[in-house]
Each structure stands twice: as structure tokens, then as C-alpha cells.
Amino acid sequence: MAILIKGGRVIDPARNLDGRQDILIEGEKITTLAANLEAPAGARVIDAGGMIVTPGLIDMHVHLREPGYEQKETIASGTRAAAAGGFTAVACMANTNPVADSASVIYFIKEKARQEGVVRVYPVGALSKGLEGKEIAEIGDLAAAGAVAISDDGRPVMNALVMRHALEYAKMFNLPVISHCEDEALANDGLMHEGLVATILGLRGIPAAAEEVMVARDLILAELTGGRLHLAHVSTAGSVRLLKEARARGVRVTAEATPHHLCLTDMLVESYDTSTKVNPPLRPAGDVAAVAAALAAGDIDVIASDHAPHADEDKDVEYDYAPFGMVGLETAVPLVVTELILPGKLTWQQAIKSWTANPARILNIPGGSLVPGGVADVTIIDPDMEKEVDVNEFYSRGHNSPLQGRKLKGWPVLTIVGGRVVMENGKIIEE
Template sequence: MKLLIRGGRVIDPANEIDAIMDVLVADGKIEAIAPNIQAEGAINIDAAGKWVCPGFIDMHVHLREPGFEYKEDIASGTRAAAAGGFTTVCCMPNTDPVIDNAAVASFVRERAQKSGVVNVLPIGSITKKQAGRELSEMAELVEAGCVAVSDDGLPVADSAIMRNALQYADMFGLPVLSHCEDLNLARDGQMHEGYYSIIYGLKGIPAAAEEIMVARDIILAQTTGAQVHICHVSTAGSIDMIRDAQERGVQVSCEVTPHHLILTDEIVGSYDADTKVNPPLRPLEDVVALREGLLDGTIDCIATDHAPHHLESKDCEYNLAAFGISGLETAVALIMDKLVHPQILDAETMVSLFTIGPADILGINKGSLDVGTDADITIVDPELVREVNPREFYSKGKNTPFKGMVLKGWPWMTIVSGRVVYKEGKIITE
């Protein structure tokens, strides 16, 4: 089957393309990119006024399966991803059982092939059962298809274990994705520690809880020469340390979530548990620093940290509620509306943060429209205006602080290996 995507603004930062062109897809691969392609028998897709981009990648997603299918499963999570414009997602290992061995990693891949609609790449755990005491068998995880290791949701508190993890992972070229949190400082916290936590009467989580661990992991990366990736960075202090380390040649990268780029801790005053996230929403000065980190290249990619929850764990008192935001279906629209349209972020940079940024960190052959590669394509309509309505989410998780917000610039079509899986608000499974 051939698809001819006609007349769109092709934005492919990996190949420095930003022009009105056609894209021809044949047998699931990119066959040609050029103006005015003629292809007899191809299905024509009119992309005039749209952005035609390499398939977007989300390297930080919680699909919950196995073990927590009441929150999300691979079928629902990958449909949410497709609706959000993502063609590839990486699923974190804090499942039950934990993805700490080949059997569980293989289960995830096989389930994704059967019931998923986008590419799913598993991330293995750094330590067995995420207990922080004994390293997982990383060679086994690599053979089973894991593209990185992380104990996300929990920090690796023991510095000796983390050092060994970096050295061991480096043997396989695996990035180590670090959840930077000092639990002794953060324990029982509900929101950022500062002015608003005092006003709202909620126990705070200090910025230092993140920054202490960021500093440690930078030192360990420098000591070992291995690659460390800082998950969901949220403070100005973390950005400053990462920027300095990168300038010194330390192999450290980082990601930021849309909610940390847009919301501040002031919004917690609504006591809407959908604003409860870990790391917590921070003050305006941190949001400004994160945006500066995007612009100067300190931050390598945008990732959702998609954390779907069932209603009961959010519809309760704030201090009892679970942490997390269901982010797959709103991420692109939020960045378009809040950063691209106000001209804070240009189109090419925005696309690179969802494509070559995560692809380079993970070392995967994705994130570009190279001829001969898998035809994973995200088409964005920059003028499409829609309201965020959680009832219409494909994800089981309806927990979003953005509900009711009207946003401009949404994914219009998602194509995975040459097959249209999402178009104009509808998942296409046939």
C-alpha cells in the first residue's frame, strides 16, 4: 500500500528540512520526500496547512501493564499515545511484576504487538524489583528489547549501587534514566515547599530533594564516564547543574514534562488532586528556568511522564491522592498553544524535542524521515482548536489539571509503519 502525503509543511530537524513538500510512503517505509511527487495508485492525504513531522516519541510513559490494568493497559495506553500524536512510547518498569527480567520485558513487547497501535519499547529496571539493593540482569534485558534502564518512581538511594549501575549499563550502551529524589527530604510531601505550601497548609517537598540527587548522579556520570539521563527535571537549580555538567563534557541529558513547563504551584490552591504530581509543580522562577533550558539546548527532550490513575485514587483528599497526570493526549497541544503559538518556541525546536531528542538519548533508529526507514509520521494541525475533555480520552486515566482548557494546535493524523492509526479524533484499527 502506498500513501502520498501532499502539500504539507515537512519539518524534519534531523535532515534540516522545513519546506512545503510531499512524502511518499510505500510498504511501510519512507520512499521519497520531494515537491510534487507523482505516484499512481497511492492513497492521497491532503496535508495542506498541516505540519508533517517524524513520528513523535515519548520516552517516559507508564502503561501500567502488567499488574495495574485497572489504571491503564497497553491497548488503552497506546491508543492514547496515537491520539496524542506519538508513534513510539517507552514504558517504565514499575509494573507488577517489575520489568526486571526477560520474561516480563518479552510479555510487554508481545502484548504490544497484539493489542497496541504504536511502537512500545520497554525500559528495564535498574535494580531487581526496584528495591535498590541488587542490579537487574541488564544483558538479559537488552536481549529482550529494553532500550534503557530506570527505577522510575523510586530513586536508587545507594550511591555505590548507582555507580555500579552506570558502569554495567555502559557496557551495553544503555542509558540510565534517573528518578532524582531524596526520599528523606521528600517523604510525606504533597506539593512544592515554599510560599504556597504554607498558605495552603500542605507539607512541602523542597527543591533540594531533587537537586541533591541530580548533583550526585552528575558526579557519578563524570566518575564513570557513563551516560545518565535525568527524568522529569523541575527546578532551576537542577537546570543550572546539568548545563554546567554538559559544558564540562559530562554525559548527562534530561527531559521536562509539559506540566512543569506550563503550571506553577499556585494552582494547587484549588485542592484538585489532578494537580498533584511528583516532582511537584514548582514556582514561576523554576518554570522560567525550564523554558530557558529548552531554548539553550540544556533540555534534550519533552516527555509526558504519563501517569494514569483510576478515579478513586484522585477523587479524595489531597494528602491521600496519588501522584500523577494523564499526559499523552494533551502534551503536543499544550506545547503548541502555550509555547509555539506565543513564539516562545519555534516549530523546528519543538519538533526536535519530540523526535531526534529522545531518539538520540535512547540510540534508536527513529525520529527522522530518512528514506528507507519506518514510515512513522505525526501530522499536526497548528490551527485546530479543541477543548480538553477527559471523558473523550482513550486513556483509562482521566486525571488531568488541563480539563476544560481550550488549546490551539493538535495532532491531526498519526501514522505507524505506513498505517494510519489515528485521524481527526478517531483511532483507526482496521
Template sequence: MRLLIKGGTVIDPGTGKVVEKDILLADGKIAKIGVNLNAGSAEVLDVSGKLVAPGLIDMHVHLREPGFEAKETIFSGTRAAARGGFTTVACMPNTNPVADNAAIISHIKNTAFVKGTSNVYPIGAISRGSKGEELAEMGDMKEAGAVAFSDDGMPVMNAGLMRRAMQYARMLGLTIISHSEDKNLSAGGAMHEGYMSTVLGLKGIPSSAEEVMVARDILLAEETGCRLHIAHVSTAGSVQLVREAKARGVKVTAEVTPHHFSLNDGAVAGYDTSTKVNPPLRTAADVAAVKDGLADGTIDVIATDHAPHTIEEKDVEYELAPFGLVGLETAVGLVWTELVANGVLTPLQAISKLTINPASVLGISKGTLKTCADADITIIDPATSWTVDPEQFASKGRNTPFTGRQLKGMPYMTIVGGRVVMREGILL
């Protein structure tokens, strides 16, 4: 199949250039990039007024399969990814059973190959069962296709175990992704500890619950030389810890979610359980600090932490609801509305944090536009305004706090391996 993408503005973080060019796709690869390319036998896609970017990468999603298929499946989750403009996702290991061995990693890859709409890269667990008691078979999981290690959803409380995990990960050349939470400080909390938690009568989770673990893992990474990635940064203190570590030369990267730069703890006022996330929505000052971290490069990646739950699970009292919201299908709109439109990031910077930067953290050959690269392309319409309607989601999850929110900027087309899988919100 041959496609010629014409008339768009090409944003390539690999070269750092924003130019008007055509892109020819053939046999699942980028065949040629240039001006006024001849279509020949290729189907022409006129994307005038649109932005043409490398396929977006979400390095932090919960596809829930195996074990929690009522919440999400690889089929539904990758369709949600494609609808949100993501050609590639990396899935966390908190499945049932936990993805802590080569067999489950292989199962996820094989299922994604058969049923997936977007590319799927599994992340293996650090510890057996993500219980934090003994290391999982990290070498075997790498051979099976794991691209990083994390116990996301649960912190590794044992510093000695985390240190050994980092030593092994360094030998294997993979990254440790830290879910930074001290359970002794966060236990029983439902939202950020502060003024709003007092007003609402909900037990709070202090900023220190995140920051002490960020500091610990940075020190361990500095000692071991392991590549460390801090997941879902939410506090001003965490941003500063990462900033200082980078200045010292520590191999640390960090991500932030769209909900942590779009909402603060005031959003919990209506007790909407879709606002119950871990780490919790923080203060307006934390949101400002996170945006500063994005702008100055302290925070490298934007990732959704897409965490679908059933309606029955979320339709309970706030304290009893599970943590998590769905984010794949609202991410681009929130990035453009909150960051690009407000001058926090340029389009090139935003695309970098959604493509080449997560690809670098995971060590995968994705996220750039160059000849012979995989023909994974995301086309974004930066001018279109739209209203979030969870009933239109491809995800099984409907747990979003952005229902009815007017956003500007949306994925117009998603191309995976040279095949158009989504056009104007419709999955093909």
C-alpha cells in the same frame, strides 16, 4: 499499502530543514520525498496547511501493564499515544511485577506487538523490584529488548548501587534514566515546599530533594562515562546543574514534562488531586527557568510522564492521593500553546525535542524523515483551537488538571508503519 502525503510543510529535525514537500509511503517505509511526486496507485492525503513531522516519541510513559490494568493497559495506553500524535512510546518498569528481568521485558514487547497501536519500547529496572538493594539482570534485559534502565517512580538512594549500574550500563551501551529524588528530603510531602504549601497547609517537597540527586548522578556519570538522562526536571537549580555538566562534557541529557512548563504550584490552590505530581509543580521562577533550559538546549527532550490512575484512587484527600497525571493526549496542544505560540521554541526545535532527541537518548532508529526509514509520521494542525475534555480520552485515566483548557495546535493524523491509525482525533 501506499500513501502520498501532499501539500504539507515538512519539518525534519534530521536535516534541520522546514520545506514544502511530498512524502510517499510504501510497504511500511518512506519510499520517496520530493516535490510534486506522482501518486500512481497511492492514496493521496491532502494535508495543506498542516505540519508533517517524524512520528512523535514519548520516552517516559507508564502503561501500567502488567499488574495495574485498572489504571491503563498497553492497548488503551498506545491508543492514547496515537490519539496524542505519538507513534512510539517507551514504558517505565514500575509494573507488578516490576519489569526487572528478561521475561517481563519480552512479555511487554509481545503484548505490544499484538495489541499496541503505537510502537512500544520497554525500559528495564535498575534494581530488583526497584527496591534499590541489588542490581537487576541488565544484560539479559538488553537482549530481551530493553532500551534503557530506570527505577522511575523510585529513586536509587544507594550511591554505590547507582555507580555500579552506571558501569554496567556503559558496558552495555545503554542510558541510565534517573528519577532524581532524595526520599529523606521529600518524605511525606504532597506539593512544592514554599509559600503556597504554607497557605494550603500541605507538607512540602523542597527543591533540594531533586537537586541533590541530580548533582550526585551527574558526578557519578562524569566518573563512569555512562550516558545519564535526568527525568522530569522541575527546578531552576536542576536546569543549571545540567547546563554546567554539559559545559564540562558530561554525557547528560534531560527532559521536562508539559505540566512542568505549563503550571506552577498555584494550580494546587483548589486541591485538585490531578495537580499532585512527582516532582511537584514548582514556582513561577522554576517554570521560567525550565523554559530557558528548553530554549538554550539544556533540556533536550519533552516527555509526558503519562501516569494514569483510577478515579477512585484520585478522588480522595490531597495528601492521600497518588502522584501522577495523564499527558499523552494533551502534550502537543500544550507544547504549541505554551512554547511555540509564545516564541520559546520554533516548530523545528519543538519537533526535535519530541522526535530525534528522545530517539538519540534511547538509541532507537526513529525520529527522522528519510528514505527507507519506518513510515511513522505525525501530522499537526498548528492553527486549530480545541478544548480539553477527558471524557474524549482514549486513555483509561481521566486525571488531568487541564480539563476545560483551551489549547491551540493539535495532532491531525498519526501514521504508524505506513498505516493511518488516527485522523482528526478519531482512532481508526
């Protein structure tokens, strides 16, 4: 069935497009963008008046947990969470069981996504065998199987020589190396950001330097090798400064920030809610402002959720013993709209670029633009819709969100993947 999206504000940063347009979708492709299009016979007409219409949003950093940790999330549940959040594609990290360090696991994820997923799934292969940081994985095999990047995310690569080799080998296949920047010795089994709040709460702190030392090291290695480095979940003002300096020198580096590091501070930990326990930790307001300013300036390229679901029983423990991570797919857009776009810290164009054109470019995947003849992946956002976050309504198996009960504005209301509506008004549309 053809679909005509009428009267929306179409924002496509890849084409420098921001204005009222109609979009005609036929089959799996976009066929026409123009004003005042007429609907073909039998087409579904979607009134997008007052709505923001964008290329399908891409989240380049999620944890789908399958294979091995299906009690936390599955490819089926995680992709439905993505669609509910307005995302048409996700890149999933390699810390599964077995680890995605072989072609067979990459093939499994892709096939499982084909059978049970509702959005596009792009696997990220492991940087090192078993995520042990000792020997690089078979990067060529991972690339041939369909991995779009390599990363040991969740664990830092402490051995600088291993990281150097990974950057060199990944360069041969034009794959980005996604770095989890953390010095384990400096982190010292900390639980939250090292600072005033940690002192008041009596919780072991993780200093900003634990991130910044590794950011500096990996930028130096990227400059040495000419490899493509992507910094995951940048969270400190010091990391931003190092990133800017490296960009000025021409280092091949891109970076992402999460909605929670862009919008939330370590003050939330005062509740001892284990959903606030993330790695890197929530930072003070100064760091949050610096990261948001770097995103607005284009020094940080991407907003990525780092969606990290856990079973309820895993998080329902003392703060010391809870695993790191919070869910983010279903709240990413309204959190950014509420905390960054509406207050004027970020424009719609900047936010959408960080969810579309930039991740598509970094991962070299389809989408990211509403171009005639291109894939019909489209997201529609109602900028005026306001509702409370209810984790019990999440499609994700993980409920570990500190946003429970919070009113947010600017929710996705329609997700189209390959010309098929997969989410409408918050409900997944099953075939």
C-alpha cells in the same frame, strides 16, 4: 496501500529540513520526499496544506501500567492514547507488577504490544531488583530481551553505590540510565512544592533541593563512571544550573522535561484538584521559565509526558492520600503549542526535535527522521485547531488531568505508524 502526503510544512530537525514537501509512503517505508510528487495509481492522497508534518513523535517516558495495574491503564489503552496524541512510539517504565526487572517481563510487554498495541512500544528495564534500590537488576539480560534503557522511575535510587554500579554495567550495553532524582529524606512525604502556595494551602512541601541534591550526586557519578545518565522530569532552576555545568565539563548526560513542568505552575494546586499532585511537584513560575529556557537552549534534550494514569477512585480522595501523577499523552502537543510555541518561547523546530531526533538518538531506536528508506512513522499537526480538553473522550483509562475544560490549540490530526494510519481526526483507526 501507498500514501502521498501533499503540501504540508515538513519539519525534520534531524535533516535540517523545514519547508513545503510531499512525502510518498509505500508499504512500511518512506520512499520519496520532494515537491509536487504525483500519486501512484491507487494511492491515498492526504492534503496536508496548512499542516505541520513531522517524523513520528516519540514519548520516551510513559507508564503503561501493564502488567499488574490494568485498572489504571493497559498496553492497549495506553498505546491508543499515544496515537491519539500524535505519538508513534513510547518507552514504558518498569514500575509494573511484576516489576520489569527480568527478561520474561520485557518479553511479555513486547508481545502484548505486538498483539494489542497500535504504536511502537519500547520497554525500559528496572535498574534494581524489585525497584528496591538494593541490588542492580540483570542488566545484560534486560538488554538482550530488548530493554532500551534502565530506570527505577517512580522511586529514587538512594544508595549511591547501587547507582554507580548501574551506570558502570549499563555502559557495557550502551544503555542510558534514567534517573528519578529525589532525596526521600528531604522530600519528607511532602505533597507539593515547598513555597508560598504550600504555606497558604497548609500542605506539606517538597523543597527544590530534594531534586537538586540527587541531580548533583548522579552527575558526579556519571562523571566518575563515564556512564550515560538521563535525567527524568527536570523541574527546577537549580537542576538546570547543575545540568549546564556538567555539560560544560563533558559529562555524558541528557535530560527531559514534561509539558506540565514546562507550562504549569504550583498555583494550580489552589484548587486542591488531585490531578495537580505530581512528582516532582509543579513548581513556581521562576522554575518553569528556567526549565523552558533550558529546553529552548538545548540543555534539556527531550519533552516527555511522564504519562501516569490512575483509576478515578484512586484520585477521588483527599489531597494527602492521592497518588502522584497526571496523564499527558493526549494533551502534550497542544499544551506545548499553546503555552510555548505560540507565545514564541519555543520554535516548532525545537519542539519537534525534542519529540523526534533526540529521543531516538538517546534510546538508539528507529525513527526520529523522515529519511527515504526509513520507517514510515509520521505525525501531522493542525497548528490552528482549537478545542477544549475533555477527559471523558480520552482513550487512556486515566482521566487525571488538570487541563479538563481548557482550550488548547495545535492538535495532532493524523498518526501513521509503519505506513498505516492509526489515528485520524482524533479517532483511532482499528484494523
